[in-house]
Every structure is written in structure tokens, then in C-alpha cells.
Amino acid sequence: xxxxxxxxxxxxxxxxxxxxxxxxxxxxxxxxxxxxxxxxxxxxxxxxxxxxxxxxxxxxxxxxxxxxxxxxxxxxxxxxxxxxxxxxxxxxxxxxxxxxxxxxxxxxxxxxxxxxxxxxxxxxxxxxxxxxxxxxx
Amino acid sequence: xxxxxxxxxxxxxxxxxxxxxxxxxxxxxxxxxxxxxxxxxxxxxxxxxxxxxxxxxxxxxxxxxxxxxxxxxxxxxxxxxxxxxxxxxxxxxxxxxxxxxxxxxxxxxxxxxxxxxxxxxxxxxxxxxxxx
Ligand SMILES: Nc1ncnc2c1ncn2[C@@H]1O[C@H](COP(=O)(O)OP(=O)(O)OP(=O)(O)O)[C@@H](O)[C@H]1O
Ligand SMILES: [Mg+2]
Numbered sequence: 001x002x003x004x005x006x007x008x009x010x011x012x013x014x015x016x017x018x019x020x021x022x023x024x025x026x027x028x029x030x031x032x033x034x035x036x037x038x039x040x041x042x043x044x045x046x047x048x049x050x051x052x053x054x055x056x057x058x059x060x061x062x063x064x065x066x067x068x069x070x071x072x073x074x075x076x077x078x079x080x081x082x083x084x085x086x087x088x089x090x091x092x093x094x095x096x097x098x099x100x101x102x103x104x105x106x107x108x109x110x111x112x113x114x115x116x117x118x119x120x121x122x123x124x125x126x127x128x129x130x131x132x133x134x135x136x137x
Numbered sequence: 138x139x140x141x142x143x144x145x146x147x148x149x150x151x152x153x154x155x156x157x158x159x160x161x162x163x164x165x166x167x168x169x170x171x172x173x174x175x176x177x178x179x180x181x182x183x184x185x186x187x188x189x190x191x192x193x194x195x196x197x198x199x200x201x202x203x204x205x206x207x208x209x210x211x212x213x214x215x216x217x218x219x220x221x222x223x224x225x226x227x228x229x230x231x232x233x234x235x236x237x238x239x240x241x242x243x244x245x246x247x248x249x250x251x252x253x254x255x256x257x258x259x260x261x262x263x264x265x266x267x268x269x
Contacts, residue, residue: 015159022157022191040190040222044230047193051160095231105194109230 002069004076013059018050021062025077028064032073034135042075042133045110049079049129052106056099057083057127067132074115074134082126089119141166143173149250150174150212151243153185163199171206179212181250185243187218197232204237213253214238217246 008028010021022043029039046062053060060081067076086092093111098104111117116132139162144151150173152166174182182203186192192200204214217240227234240246 015161019157019159026190037222037225040220040226041229043191044193044226047191047195048230051193051195103194103198103232105231109194109232112229112231113226 002067005066005068005073007063007065010062010064011059012050012054012062015054017059018047018054021050022047025064025075028066028075032066032075032135034075034133038133038135038137041113042077042131045113045131045133046077048106048110049077049131053079053081053083053127057081060126070134070137072135072137074132074137076130076132078128078130080126080128085123085125085127086119086121087123089121093119140169143169145173145177145179148180148254149183149247150177150179150181151183151185153188155188157191158189158196160195163196167199167203167206170203171210174207174210174212180254182207182212182214183243183246183250184214184216185218185246186216186223187220187242189223190220192219192223192227194230194232197227197230197234200237201234208236213250215240215246215249217241217243 008024010024012018012021025043025046026039029042050062060079063078065076067074091097093107095108096104110131114131114133115137118130121127139156141152141154150170152170170182184200200216207214215238219239238249240249
């Protein structure tokens, strides 16, 4: 069973919002006593996903939740945008795939850095990505 | 607009990143540094990131760009003070900062750069002597 202990939302519509969001996420990670390496991995993954949201969907909303499950606390972070969506998720998740002439590291890299990664996207409707990092995971 | 100060120390340029970098600020730093290398003919660039807690793919790419462009202008770049958690994260992210030299701290970074220009000086001297 999974219980949500506390939550907050952050809107991301400009670059500086990413800084605010990363700091907020850091506060949550510190609050549950997450170790520095896991904190760094989570915030780095979240930084990638918030930039994608800004760059490809013109912004969106992030929900940060402290959850309890698997006998420990963790953070669940959900990125929701109403942008163009991703036509081929399997392709987008591959290292090196980019429509933005970039390295194509964001999505696959973020997945490697967290405990759980879920992506749902509908062309023309938007994209929702949920990542979870357990305190000790 | 925020700006990250660039210090000139002898033949080298030094930057200590003390603030949270957002993308525009990082891009400005890249442009300012490359311009400063070209203007001062610096032989080395030292970037202290010991106060930086997050390096994502964007920031990592900027560091790589700075090193690459400085190299074209004949300057070596050393990144110093990377936090262990940041180094671990970069590897897992899949961005191994190719072509970027690293050192533990400013002192070690300076030593590394100093050694480099010494070697170059000696080679230049050797070339001179063979010419004559
Ligand atoms: N929120 C989103 N909405 C629409 N498309 C997206 C979104 N996030 C990612 N994409 C698409 O997925 C591709 C892969 O994203 P990923 O973050 O892996 O790489 P990138 O952003 O292109 O490069 P990098 O992150 O290395 O700078 C993007 O090029 C883009 O086409
Ligand atoms: Mg990306």
C-alpha cells in the first residue's frame, strides 16, 4: 500500500522556475532524510524532465509528493504538460534520440537515476512522467 | 542579469561557480569565458564547481563546450572540486565529460595547468635550439 504524506505543486513556465523547483525538491528530500547521492540523482533527473517540459511543451506543472511504501519513505514527482505529446515513446527513451538537436540523454538518463519511471503521452494532448526515488533506493 | 565573475591570475583564467546555474546564466558564462580566453590569450581555464550540487546534461554540455572551444584557442581547461555525488550521477546519466580534465581542488588544478605550460615552454625552447 502507498500513502501520500505531504505534497506541493510547482509551475514551470520559465527557466528560473526550474531553479525554484530544484530547491523545493531538495527541501523535500532533506525532510525525509534522503542521502546526498540519492538526492543528487533525483534532482538531476527532475532537472532533465523539467527542462524537457519547458523546451518541448512550453511548460507545465510538477507535483512533489512524500510517499510511504515498501516500508520506507520516498519522493514521487509527477511532471504534467499539455504540449504536443511524444509520438514514439520507445524511440524517445533511447539514448541519443533527440528532435531538439541535443544529446538525447534526458529521458533515458533520468530513468537510470531513479527507482521507478513511468511515462504516458498522447499526441496533441500532452505528456505525464512520474518518477519515484526511495529514500534508500 | 546575474553574471559570474572571471578572474585573471597570471596566464590563467579562474571562475568559481557559487550560484545555482540556470540555462541562460550557464550559456552567458560559456560565451564570456571563451571571449576572455581569446582576449587575454590565457593558457589555461580553471572552473571551480565545488559549490555546485547539480550538474545535469545541459550544464555538463556547457562545461564540455568551454573546454573544447578553449582548446581551439590553445588553452587547457580544468574542472576542480566536483562533488562525489555529482560525479556518480553524471556517470549514471550517461555523460562522462569527455575531453574535460578534472582535479580535486583549486591548488591541484593550478599545478596541472602550470605543468602544461611548462611542457609547452620547454618544447618551444627545444624547437628553437634545433633551428639554430
Ligand atoms: N514533455 C515533452 N513533450 C514533448 N516531447 C518531449 C517531451 N520530453 C521529451 N520529448 C521528446 O523526446 C525527445 C528525447 O528527450 P530527451 O530529454 O531524452 O533528449 P533531448 O531533450 O532531445 O536531449 P538532452 O536531454 O540530452 O538535451 C526530445 O528530443 C523530444 O522530441
Ligand atoms: Mg532533454
